[in-house]
Structures are given as structure tokens and as C-alpha cells.
Amino acid sequence: AQSVAQPEDQVNVAEGNPLTVKCTYSVSGNPYLFWYVQYPNRGLQFLLKYITGDNLVKGSYGFEAEFNKSQTSFHLKKPSALVSDSALYFCAVRAYSGAGSYQLTFGKGTKLSVIP
Amino acid sequence: GAVVSQHPSWVICKSGTSVKIECRSLDFQATTMFWYRQFPKQSLMLMATSNEGSKATYEQGVEKDKFLINHASLTLSTLTVTSAHPEDSSFYICSARVSASNQPQHFGDGTRLSIL
Numbered sequence: 001a002q003s004v005a006q007p008e009d010q011v012n013v014a015e016g017n018p019l020t021v022k023c024t025y026s027v028s029g030n031p032y033l034f035w036y037v038q039y040p041n042r043g044l045q046f047l048l049k050y051i052t053g054d055n056l057v058k059g060s061y062g063f064e065a066e067f068n069k070s071q072t073s074f075h076l077k078k079p080s081a082l083v084s085d086s087a088l089y090f091c092a093v094r095a096y097s098g099a100g101s102y103q104l105t106f107g108k109g110t111k112l113s114v115i116p
Numbered sequence: 117g118a119v120v121s122q123h124p125s126w127v128i129c130k131s132g133t134s135v136k137i138e139c140r141s142l143d144f145q146a147t148t149m150f151w152y153r154q155f156p157k158q159s160l161m162l163m164a165t166s167n168e169g170s171k172a173t174y175e176q177g178v179e180k181d182k183f184l185i186n187h188a189s190l191t192l193s194t195l196t197v198t199s200a201h202p203e204d205s206s207f208y209i210c211s212a213r214v215s216a217s218n219q220p221q222h223f224g225d226g227t228r229l230s231i232l
Contacts, residue, residue, distance in 0.1 A: 034220055043122065043209050043223035044160075051218045090159065101148070101165060101173070104211075104221060108159045 002027040002095040006107035013081045014115050021076040021110045023091030032094040033074045034104070035065055037087045044090060050074060061085070081114045088112075119143055120212050122224025130232055131202060137195045137227045139210030145190035146212035150221065151183070154207040166193045200231045 003026045013019045025031055032051055036044035048059025055067045065076045074091060091107040119142040127135055139149055147168055152160040164185050166172045172185035182204075184196040193212075197204055209226040213219055 032218060036223070041207075041226065041228065043120070043225045044211075046118075046220045046222060049218075049220050101167075103162060103165065104150075106159045 002093050002105045004091050004093050004105055004107040006089075006091055006110045008110050009108075010111045010113065012113045012115060015083055016080050019078050019081040019085070019112065019114070021089050021091075021112060023074045023076065023107060024072050025074060025091070025093045026072065027093050027095050029095070031074075032102075033065075033067065034092040034094065035059065035063070035074075035076050036090045036092065038090065038109070039087050047076070047089075081112075083114045083116050086112055086114045118220075118222045120146075120210065120222045120224040122210050122227055124227060125225060126228045126230075128230045128232065129200065132199055135197045135200055135229060137197075137208055137210070137229075139193045139195070139212065139224055141191045141212040141222075144212075144214055146193075146214065147190065148213050149187055149193040150211040150213075151185060151193075151195050152209045152211065154209060154226070160209060163195075197229065200229070202231045205229055205231045 005024045034049045035047040038044050047063050048057050050057045050067045058064045063078050088109050090109050092104045094102050121140045123138045149166040151163045154160050163178045164172045164174045166185050166187040168187045168190050174180045187193040207226050210224045211221040213221045
């Protein structure tokens with residue numbers, strides 16, 4: 001069965017500094033990987049995905065993520081953090097669940113706090 | 117593009133009543149919709165996968181008679197919480213995806229359900 005680990009419950013970073021939110025995964029076959037962001041009392045917003053191709057994926061709001069197959073990681077990064085980036089971030093992997101169906105498995109989430 | 121609308125965003129009702137939550141894909145046809153439940157400070161828990169024109173597939177431990185799902189068209193799925201009790205209070209989020217497996221799921225803004 002597939003799984004996603006986000007080892008940090010919370011990440012604090014000063015505004016203007018680079019940020020990294022870590023994610024590792026376990027899945028049989030080729031992974032489809034996603035990052036989502038959730039603001040309070042809202043649903044999830046799609047940031048970026050890795051399906052195939054370049055290991056460095058660029059997404060919304062200046063975020064990017066690097067796929068590392070050997071380390072089974074898909075860390076989310078941003079060169080310069082903004083206070084408005086403060087939110088809950090979820091890493092997810094999609095895997096085949098049978099009968100033609102695919103499911104997303106989410107990590108537990110990492111709360112990012114950007115300090116002014 | 118790829119907007120998912122969820123309604124209502126907040127509902128408070130008495131114990132024993134039934135509550136219906138609607139999920140609509142506004143600008144795309146969703147062959148598959150998903151219903152999640154999120155507890156405070158936790159990740160999303162998949163409740164069921166809803167395929168248009170067929171019965172929903174429920175995850176283990178989710179009562180299908182308690183959480184009725186109807187996916188009558190390619191743009192609408194509904195979740196009805198029947199005879200709701202305080203323990204059903206939670207944040208419910210729907211998600212929709214076009215048929216291609218490598219496309220991201222798009223999420224509604226969630227419904228905060230409070231049962232008194």
C-alpha cells in the first residue's frame with residue numbers, strides 16, 4: 001500500500017528566507033506526486049504535481065518541488081517566503097486502487113508559519 | 117479553470133436531522149468525485165469514491181447507510197449525513213477529477229458541520 005510521510009508537524013521560517021517542506025513517499029510503480037495548500041476553513045488548493053519528466057517541478061505562487069527517486073522524496077521549496085504563505089501543506093501520492101480507480105493518499109500535513 | 121463548488125459552507129443542526137451537502141464541478145465534467153472528512157489538525161480521510169451513474173465505493177469503516185452518496189450527473193455529487201449525531205460533527209471536503217489519471221484532483225472549500 002502507498003504511504004506519504006511529512007516528518008515535520010510545523011516549519012517556521014523568517015520572511016524572505018528560503019523554505020523547505022519535506023515529504024517522502026512509498027508506492028509500488030511510478031509515483032504521481034502532488035502538493036496542496038490549505039488555508040483555515042478552506043478546501044485544498046493544488047500547487048504542483050510530478051508525473052514524469054524533469055525532476056524539478058514548478059508550480060503556483062513561486063513554489064517548486066524536487067522529485068528524488070533514489071531518496072523517494074518530493075520536498076516542496078520556495079526561494080523567498082512570504083507571510084501569506086503561512087498555511088497547512090499536504091503532500092499526496094496517487095496510486096492505483098483497483099477496478100480502474102486511482103486514489104490520493106495524503107501526508108498528515110505540515111503547518112508553515114512565516115514570521116515577519 | 118477546474119473549479120469545484122461545495123455548498124453549504126457551514127451548517128448547524130439538531131441531533132437526529134439529516135444534512136445534504138452538494139459538490140459541483142463548475143467548468144469540467146467529473147467522472148469521479150471523492151468525499152473526505154477532516155478532523156481538527158489532522159489530514160484528510162477518504163470516506164468514499166463516487167462514480168457517475170454507479171454506486172459509490174466506501175472506505176473501510178465508513179457506514180454507507182449513514183453517509184449516503186449520490187452522483188447523478190457528471191457535475192454533481194451529494195453527500196447526505198442521515199440522522200446526524202454530535203460525533204458526526206466535522207469538516208467535510210469534496211473533490212473532483214476529470215477522467216485522466218494524471219490530472220490533479222480539485223477540491224471544494226469544505227463544509228463545516230456542527231451537530232448540537
